[in-house]
Amino acid sequence: MKKEYDILVIGSGLGGLVSALILAKEGLKVCVLEKNNQYGGNLQTFSRDKLIFDTGVHYLGGLSEGQNLHRFFSYLEIMDDLELHKMNEDGYDRISFGEESIEYPHAQGYENFVEQLASHFPNEKQNLESYCDEIQYVCAQFPRYQVIGKDSYNEEILHLNTKRFIESVTQDKKLQAVLLGSNFLYGGDSENIPFYVHALTVNSYIQSAYKCVKGGSQITKLLIKKLRQYGAEVHKHSEVSEFIFNENNVLSSVKTKEGKEYAAKKFISNIEIRSAMKLMGEERLRKSFSNRVMSWEPVSSCFSVYLVLKPHSFPNFNYNIYHYSSEEMVWNAFRYRKEGWPETYMLSSTQSKHHPDYAESLTAISYMDFDEVKSWERTINTVAEEHERGLKYEEFKLEKAEKMISALEKKIPNLRHSIKSIYTSSPLSYRDYIGSFEGNMYGYMKNSDNPLKTMVSPRTKTDNLFLTGQSVNMHGILGVTIGAFNTCAEILGKETIDDRLKQMINTHESK
16 A cells, blocks of 8 residues: 655755654655654664764754754754753864873854963964854855855855865964864865865854753654644654656655555655665766766765773763874874874773762764775674674674773873773774765765765755755754755755744743
């Protein structure tokens, strides 16, 4: 029996869930299909030793009253139910290098940001102020970054290059490295990446930085709860395996692996763009479009080590550490030497529920090329589809975990004594659970020389098929949320979306 909907969303990553909820709030009959056992894409969490670990989202920015993500989440009616914990205001991120003991802070609030770094770089105060002004200027040029605003991009800004910009702000090599220290958030490339990617990413955390208590999956749970309140259907273990087009070449329905058919007037694809293209069929795509997408380079993948700690053995820290083997490493952190791995890592801690001064777990993440796990690429292993990858793979992961702990011990001597158990995830885990191409963390590499190459319209050549998610334009919680509002603006009209957001802001913020 074929079910009929107004909107069918394929994939339940953040972009898909946000798009679904915006449209369900308009009274449309919406259905979301997810292939995995857990909804939420990069927002997924997993549990080990009765503790919750995040796969992708370690902190969120722009969530204080009046800020952009706060406004978007308020419109989606999930803001008030989020359990958040504000990170250290004088340094939510700390950047360190080599054997040095100094950790350079990125602080919340622009004045504070300048103040905290000026204490380490007293002659650079003015340069730090111009850096902050420029970041805010660039962000103001972006459609929907301010929630409501401009319609189009300022082309000139898209071509600004991060490396050239940072070098123009300050001659101090150490400060350059410190300002770029959190570039893990956009794949560790500061040489080629457009400056707007750096600006949009960093700006929201400087505004405010929060951790999700109990992990990022609470965002998913709240969105799904709201979707159901608005009458939407959400189904897991429902992998779309075929697109069905009618005689007029219009997408009329999709089939899942289980043989169920779902018909709809309009479809939104929130799956990896290359997977969506396969389902559409090459003959329905412009050759120039296929070639362009196939020429994109995926952002690097990563290897994560999750450490469960013995009770009361390790003090909690309310910030992230980004550590580099050297200042030079910052520019191309994803280009590492295998024998030197990990040359860089991000480390975060989770506060113990019952003893808040202590950490219950640590997560350390470093870059990893898919090539390192290529020999196991034909194996799939998820909760929905369990398969062992064999002894060699387990040995590979153990060896990497050992290297990571040794690297961490240079910074935190005797860390080993606090470890109760160790878990890991590799690029294969990201690929299988999140459906990203070769386990890439954030879509595809952007380049300031050709910024439009990786920008895709949410509209496709198939009139009733739309795209959303991290491989369409910006990644990250905020980037993907903005993307979903843009996708829905194509379906409902920009005026409708702007009016709804204006109404919400007026009622919400006049209270």
